[in-house]
Amino acid sequence: MASSYKVTYFDIMGLGEPIRVLLSYGGLDFEDFRVQRESWPSLKPSMPMGQMPTLEYNGKIAHQSMAICRFLAKQVKLVGKDDWEDLEIDAMVDTVNDFRQKIAKYHYESNEQLKEEYGKILFNEIIPFYLEKLDSQAKTNNGYLVGGRLTWADLVFLGLLDYMEFMAKKDLLCKSPNLQRVKENVLSVPNIKKYIEKRPNKH
């Protein structure tokens, strides 16, 4: 039987990984279509906004990774208990993505001097600030990011963590015990554990 879901992304974890983790959590069968770098230029114009990842479902195609994750969170029932908790989850997801973008700005900077200057601010101020705030949030929520239980914010965090650590060239959680608990709590879910064990471990 054909998969109902098709994820199209580069052959790396990157922004595609939270989507793959959410689908795996729900035990939803999906085609994990991985575009090789050399095929991308010819494929790019056919993508909505010229970007990946995309999700195909029931003959329709969607883009924007976090919008896709929010949709899948509803499918697999990892959303908030009411509209306010959904707002708290959304705010956490946006904060994790702000953090990712600040690290990406460093990783993708091609001017060595600018990279070094920004690196000082990133490693001395920005990363410690975010980690402290996020770790405190995880402490309050008993090893989860929102609501004291597993939500899609935790899966997004776990899904983006490898990419962020790859870009920062740094173990980000070594001094953040409560964020380590978030990571462990997500990884202990049997469906996710199973996915992580067999996934292509590429950056």
Next chain:
Amino acid sequence: MASSYKVTYFDIMGLGEPIRVLLSYGGLDFEDFRVQRESWPSLKPSMPMGQMPTLEYNGKIAHQSMAICRFLAKQVKLVGKDDWEDLEIDAMVDTVNDFRQKIAKYHYESNEQLKEEYGKILFNEIIPFYLEKLDSQAKTNNGYLVGGRLTWADLVFLGLLDYMEFMAKKDLLCKSPNLQRVKENVLSVPNIKKYIEKRPNKH
């Protein structure tokens, strides 16, 4: 009677404006608390993630402007007709914000040489690309961004437009007739029209 909603932001449109527009659309009474620049350093540490805007509601406080907008969209019933349409709205909102961030990168660049170099790419490639995609989307949807009718994506677009045009120093829609229709459609809603007429017009 005290307002149920309190919006805290700088005394400008910026990222606060989509929130104010959504509250106004719904006829929801709100306290429009505007922080003057000189008060910000002392207030900043008390803000979640050190950022504004925030929304206070029923004694709780939320941050992240688009997460707040999504919550308010549910309150005022400007969401999609099903989960897939919500995904399309979310993807459009994220796209509009990507566009805003690309313009902001230009506006906030303090190095004149880097600003000039990036400006060439921004004005010759990035802005035309986004406007063509968004205008085409608005054409397909008959003067709206998603679903052929008013949703919170249109209000976010209108809410951020002034800020984007201020940062780009440019009338962005002059060659985008369908995006002009989106703007007109939002501005013709009586509650929004009333708000726009009396709002502080500050950048």
